[in-house]
Amino acid sequence: MPSDLVHLYMRIDHLPQIWCPGCGNGVIMRDVAVAIDELIHDEENSINREDIVIVSGIGCSSRAAGYLDFNSIHTTHGRAIAFASGIKMANPKLHVIVLTGDGDCSAIGGNHLIHAARRNLGLTVVCFNNDIYGMTGGQYSPTTPNGDKATTAPYGNVDRPFDIAVLAAGAGASFSARGDVYHARETIDIIKRAIRHKGFSLVDVYSICPTYYGRKNRKGDAVEMLRWQKENLLPTARYYSMSEEERAGKKQIGILSYNDYPEYTEEYAKIIAACRGKAKKQGGDGT
Amino acid sequence: MSKRYEMRFAGSGGQGVILASVIIAEAAVIAGLNAVQSQAYGPEARGGVSKAETIISRDKIWYSKVTRPSFLLALTQASADKYAKELAEDAVVMLDESLAIPAGLDPSRVIVVPVLRTAKEKVGKAFTANIVAVGAINRALRLFSDEDLLEGVRRHIPAGTEDINRKALAEGAALITDAQAAACARRI
Amino acid sequence: MAKAVLMQGNEAAVEGAITAGMRFFAGYPITPSTEIAEQSALRLPQEGGKFMQMEDEISSIAAVLGASAAGMKAMTATSGPGFSLMQENIGYGAMAEIPCVIIDVQRTGPSTGLPTSPSQGDYMQARWGTHGDHPVIALSPSSVLETYTLIIRAFNLAEKYRTPVIFLMDEIVGHMREGVVLSNPRDLIINRRKMSFHDGANKQCYFVPEGEYVPAMKPFGQGERYNITGLAHDVSGFPVNSSEIAGRLVTRLLDKVEKNADDICRVEEFAMDDAEIAVVCFGGTARAVMDAVLQAREAGKRVGMFRPITVWPFPEKQLRARLPQLKKILMVEHNHGQMLLEVQRTVGGALPVDFLGRIDGTVISPADILAKLSEMEGKNHAE
Incomplete structure (x- = not known):
């Protein structure tokens, strides 16, 4: 029986979702819903449900937009961040949340990712990163580790992978973080902070794809893959409590970089105010 | 004014010949005439031969390109040589004094004026050469009133540069003798 | 004002x-x-x-x-x-x-x-x-x-x-x-x-x-x-x-x-009332066509301009309405014959459709169009 959360925030008519058994995407979608729910019910500073806009591109991850019962727009492959930019500019009070995948946001949409990060436009990007193109059946993506197999890398992947959170930070994102499927509570908190963040925020959430990536690379079933996350993806405090030797091969879950660069729509609003102030002084009608 | 002027402005990128053609067209519009202005765009406007065209007419202007130029301003030798070959029979040509009259061009049709030197020495700013030229052209061809021309300039210059541009217009006009103006008036 | x-x-x-x-x-x-x-x-x-x-x-x-x-x-x-x-x-x-x-x-x-x-x-x-x-x-x-x-x-x-x-x-x-x-x-x-x-x-x-x-x-x-x-x-x-x-x-x-x-669909028609030849064009090409039509009219030729302002959908109804009076159509456009295909489709073989195009980046002049109209006339005499 669906939980209250599902009843409240998901479009029951459109469930069950299309994801394979064991896929991590459903957990990440739930994390997003819980994060939003907690923000809506935040007594000190609640956000309005109708101000949430979910924007997605194309791929397994992007189907989440259709399941989540908010304003939702399922756009073209790679372009979710660009559509979201227009939405945010048209109505800056909206909380525009982009749900995307590793291929959608760092291959075909990589250019939009780095430029939105550079502008510090107030979007929240949640990347469902499963290291593979799932919708098309298991081709390698920009995050597939070097040497791993995929249907288009039958002899092992020659490419070297992106670390999307580091990429976004390098491009100037004022909030860049990493989450995963296993550490749901930590990931929910990160997503909440990302949505609260005024500028551009990115949360690279490591998903699992037992069907394609896992099978191709002998990573075991979903439980095995989650166990790997538990042992190798470590919340910030734990990660930094370890020695460098202990950290080898492991990654931090948490906020990787954070700053308070000016937000784009606020900066643009200043330009409008300045132009209109000038027009009024010069006797313009200011309409 | 006769029925139709087809004017060509040529020089090298950066000399401001496009702006000169725009200002002439703007003044024509202010004077209640029809005007169409166009130019060679692209790499030419950044250092090569730059060409702009303005057609002025009391009648509606359809085709926007100059086919029989009745006037040519040339500020470089290359542009003078190139466009001297494509003139209407009764065309007037204005050349900067630094240029040789292109071979085959009847010298009696040419007005030689120190446009570049005047901008640099008398106005004091080399970049006003195009405005000096506009002043000289209007004096020679008697196209517009001084007020209309000045308004045409005003619409295309940055705030705070009005005085120097007004001076450039006046210095340009002063380069044309009454005899030259009368000769041009007879010709067109 | x-x-x-x-x-x-x-x-x-x-x-x-x-x-x-x-x-x-x-x-x-x-x-x-x-x-x-x-x-x-x-x-x-x-x-x-x-x-x-x-x-x-x-x-x-x-x-x-x-x-x-x-x-x-x-x-x-x-x-x-x-x-x-x-x-x-x-x-x-x-x-x-x-x-x-x-x-x-x-x-x-x-x-x-x-x-x-x-x-x-x-x-x-x-x-x-x-x-x-x-x-x-x-x-x-x-x-x-x-x-x-x-x-x-x-x-x-x-x-x-x-x-x-x-x-x-x-x-x-x-x-x-x-x-x-x-x-x-x-x-x-x-x-x-x-x-x-x-x-x-x-x-x-x-x-x-x-x-x-x-x-x-x-x-x-x-x-x-x-x-x-x-x-x-x-x-x-x-x-x-x-x-x-x-x-x-x-x-x-x-x-x-x-x-x-x-x-x-909107079109502009110029001198089409008694035209026997319609010059079809759109966009900036119309500037040269207008001059050519005016000059052809001065020479006594019954030429008019038909200009789709709405270019898609192609205003076929408007063009079809002109077909009974026309003997020929000349399509002038700065390409290798694109709207030409729509004109031909609309005309459906009822009239000869001639074409003047250009793909070299230069602009078709009124003289080019007049020359083409003369050439079409020549073809007429030859027939």
Whole structure:
């Protein structure tokens, strides 16, 4: 029986979702819903449900937009961040949340990712990163580790992978973080902070794809893959409590970089105010 | 004014010949005439031969390109040589004094004026050469009133540069003798 | 009264768009359309609007669709290479029924071609550039003043039919300056037809009443949530895998333009009343055609000009109405024969259709057209 959360925030008519058994995407979608729910019910500073806009591109991850019962727009492959930019500019009070995948946001949409990060436009990007193109059946993506197999890398992947959170930070994102499927509570908190963040925020959430990536690379079933996350993806405090030797091969879950660069729509609003102030002084009608 | 002027402005990128053609067209519009202005765009406007065209007419202007130029301003030798070959029979040509009259061009049709030197020495700013030229052209061809021309300039210059541009217009006009103006008036 | 000013075609496009209510522009610099971005950057904040220079043309059209969905009248402008990049999202706009205006200031192609030279080689691309059967409205101006008035109409049609409208300019008009007196026809501006789930029983965001083709639009992100997708969807806006629903949707999308062709199509006819030869042209090419027709008339030839202002859908009804009086048609365009195909299709072999085109970046002159008309006459005598 669906939980209250599902009843409240998901479009029951459109469930069950299309994801394979064991896929991590459903957990990440739930994390997003819980994060939003907690923000809506935040007594000190609640956000309005109708101000949430979910924007997605194309791929397994992007189907989440259709399941989540908010304003939702399922756009073209790679372009979710660009559509979201227009939405945010048209109505800056909206909380525009982009749900995307590793291929959608760092291959075909990589250019939009780095430029939105550079502008510090107030979007929240949640990347469902499963290291593979799932919708098309298991081709390698920009995050597939070097040497791993995929249907288009039958002899092992020659490419070297992106670390999307580091990429976004390098491009100037004022909030860049990493989450995963296993550490749901930590990931929910990160997503909440990302949505609260005024500028551009990115949360690279490591998903699992037992069907394609896992099978191709002998990573075991979903439980095995989650166990790997538990042992190798470590919340910030734990990660930094370890020695460098202990950290080898492991990654931090948490906020990787954070700053308070000016937000784009606020900066643009200043330009409008300045132009209109000038027009009024010069006797313009200011309409 | 006769029925139709087809004017060509040529020089090298950066000399401001496009702006000169725009200002002439703007003044024509202010004077209640029809005007169409166009130019060679692209790499030419950044250092090569730059060409702009303005057609002025009391009648509606359809085709926007100059086919029989009745006037040519040339500020470089290359542009003078190139466009001297494509003139209407009764065309007037204005050349900067630094240029040789292109071979085959009847010298009696040419007005030689120190446009570049005047901008640099008398106005004091080399970049006003195009405005000096506009002043000289209007004096020679008697196209517009001084007020209309000045308004045409005003619409295309940055705030705070009005005085120097007004001076450039006046210095340009002063380069044309009454005899030259009368000769041009007879010709067109 | 407003005073006459000298204005460039590209600037007039921006002024017209602002008059029509455009308050969001996203674009990427490309010759010969760049002045449209520059002027939008300058003018929009003065009107409370917003300009964004994007990282490419794909994101430009995407941002425009996003802004329009969220309630702003929005526009982008580009030229050939950028227009190619925009095609996928133009199809998205058609499928999701998001109004917007896309200006293509055509330059000589293919590929990078002659960036600063005029062309009309994107005529067919404007119709068939994006994949799949889809509706298209495209308008093409031939003067600076018409650029101003026609782009207002482009925005109106975009709103009325909830579809992207392509504004097919060319370098001739885009870079030309002419004297214009701009009017502000506020009463002619069509604003978005909005619907709300709270109005009556209907809860379907793509609901279309019987006998109509265009759903009213629900403001996105303004209090009532729904879903937008480029997948085939039902009236609720959600994807479906039903061939029946998908077929019905695309049929409606095509019908909303085809069945309203009388409302959408506009032509200019000059000296056509007694014309035996019609010179068909569009956009900046009309400038040379007008001079040629005037000169041919002076020489006693019964020549007229037929100019589609709405270039898609092709105004076939208007052209067909002229066929009984005509002996010949001459199609003049700056491409290798694109609108020619539409003219031939419309004429259906009833008349000879001759063609004068150019693909080298130079402009067809009145003399070229007169020579072609003489050549056609010669053929006549030979027959």
